[in-house]
Amino acid sequence: MGRLVTTLLVLCLIYVTTPTKAFRAHDLRRGLEQATRGRLLADATPAGGSVVPIHWSPPYYVANFTIGTPPQPASAIIDIAGKLVWTQCSLCRLCFKQDLPLFVPNASSTFRQEPCGTAVCNSIPTRNCSDNVCFYQGPLTQLGGNTYGFAGTDTFAIGPVTASLAFGCVVASDIDTMDGPSGFIGLGRTPLSLVTQMNLTKFSYCLSPRNTGKNSRLFLGSSAKLSGGGNTSTAPLIKTSPNDDSSNYYLLNLEAIKAGNTTIATAQSGGTLVMHTVSPFSLLVDSAYQAFKKEVTKAVGGAAPPATPPQPFDLCFKKAAGFSRASAPDLVFTFQGAGGAVTLTAPPTKYLIDVGEEKDTVCMAILSMALLNKTGLEGVSVLGSLQQEDVHFLYDLKKETLSFEPADCSSLS
Ligand SMILES: *[C@@H]1O[C@H](CO)[C@@H](O)[C@H](O)[C@H]1NC(C)=O
Ligand SMILES: *[C@@H]1O[C@H](CO)[C@@H](O)[C@H](O)[C@H]1NC(C)=O
Ligand SMILES: *[C@@H]1O[C@H](CO)[C@@H](O)[C@H](O)[C@H]1NC(C)=O
Ligand SMILES: *[C@@H]1O[C@H](CO)[C@@H](O)[C@H](O)[C@H]1NC(C)=O
Ligand SMILES: *[C@@H]1O[C@H](CO)[C@@H](O)[C@H](O)[C@H]1NC(C)=O
Ligand SMILES: *[C@@H]1O[C@H](CO)[C@@H](O)[C@H](O)[C@H]1NC(C)=O
Ligand SMILES: *[C@@H]1O[C@H](CO)[C@@H](O)[C@H](O)[C@H]1NC(C)=O
Secondary structure, three states, X not given: OOOHHHHHHHHHHHHHOHHHHHHHHOOHHHHOOOOOOXXXXXXXXXXXXXXXXXXXXXXXXXXXXXXXXXXXXXXXXXXXXXXXXXXXXXXXXXXXXXXXXXXXXXXXXXXXXXXXXXXXXXXXXXXXXXXXXXXXXXXXXXXXXXXXXXXXXXXXXXXXXXXXXXXEEEEEEOOOEEEEOOEEEEOOOOOOOXXXXXXXXXXXXXOOOOXXXXXXXXXXXXXXXXXXXXXXXXXXXXXXXXXXXXXXXXXXXXXXXXXXXXXXXXXXXXXXXXXXXXXXXXXEOHHHHHHXXXXXXXXXXXXXXXXXXOOOOOOEEEOOOOOOHHHOOOEEEEEEEOOEEEEEEEOHHHOEEEEOOOOOEEEXXXXXXXXXOOOOOOOEEXXXXXXXXXXXXXXXXXXXXXXXXXXXXXXXX
8 A cells, every 4th residue: 555645646646637638628628517733713613513615616626715814715626635735825936827816925914934843844744944944845746746835824714614724835836737726625634634634523525416516515523414314324444554655545445346236346356445536537446447348338339339538538439319328337336334235336427428519429437547557556446526426425533434325415504
């Protein structure tokens, strides 16, 4: 598992750069409607926890919020595996384009640059202290996707939450574009993520289908709860040590991956599932991917002729007269829960997506891990955001479990 982190950061990078371009080039966008732990200012936090609205901003789920006094608007990609909270700052030398103005630390009376030697600074593994400024670099990948900045603290207003948070003031990166947002909100299991800084024992999110224009939601603290009806499933999170490279990820032990009723991976061949909200696509261990591709081709290909897949897709069909999504198999993940086997199902509506201006083509939003061309990821699959739509996921950090149930995300409050 040691190499997981660097390699999966490459994943983020792929989706921060290449697919964004691919999305634009093929106009998928048009088809998609539009450390300090416990620093929370307690008196400003609603007792019942808080609900943060998030929205689909292709190809990411994004939250609007403000930083500083007086508040400056910012927007950030929700990253379930993200290690920290960061935004581009006005001292930027090498910035990507963002919709909103850069955050100006000088214009905020509550901004504090983090000096060296503090708990916050010391919790950044890639810190680099010079002139008593706590610089950091990351996430690190061999292919890029680096951000470089300094650590600071300021007041954040995210939904109804007001909290003093340590964050990265990014002044340089090799990211070309993020298509609008100014940074990331990391929810990973690391000291500087939003979750850890707010000392949360649980949180949940529910992503509305991308093409509905409806709001999605992130629930922090006591507001995070499932309806508890008969359809709730619970699986244990894999315990990781803080020293483990992959400790920021929420990982599940898979019992099997299935295409409908057909088993395409077992615990031995595809044992780990990584929760991901930056990648819109899921990636399966290659053997399972090849088997799934075969099943989908068998089910759909008879009625719909193949189409040349635009990057980064691998399998596309022309929507001929006889084409039917419903004939394609469900993508099913099974886990060993406390009370027996539990399943998480992505029906074809969540993975056969319209591509192209005429919407005459569908492509499979599921890819092979082999695409990453990396060793050290044997048996690892990734669950992307499109395949998480309209399922409410609850992360219980005390019990170390992930619970989920089907939901109409836009109707939750
Ligand atoms: C975090 O919350 C727990 C209770 O949920 C409390 O015992 C602990 O002291 C808190 N830690 C900090 C650093 O605030
Ligand atoms: C988020 O902020 C942007 C820019 O200020 C705005 O256009 C958009 O409507 C906001 N979205 C939501 C859901 O509040
Ligand atoms: C912030 O203030 C410092 C000191 O007053 C100044 O040197 C620096 O140029 C200012 N930075 C910006 C971005 O205004
Ligand atoms: C730390 O920063 C200094 C000055 O910016 C730079 O010369 C040095 O290479 C950096 N060290 C590391 C380990 O990144
Ligand atoms: C459970 O799911 C089934 C089928 O999706 C649905 O008919 C039923 O109403 C759900 N039950 C609850 C309690 O939500
Ligand atoms: C899958 O198995 C169930 C129960 O055994 C059966 O009812 C269903 O028809 C099967 N589906 C397919 C596509 O074979
Ligand atoms: C895969 O990676 C290896 C070594 O890193 C490299 O030699 C090879 O060209 C790569 N293959 C592809 C298809 O990118």
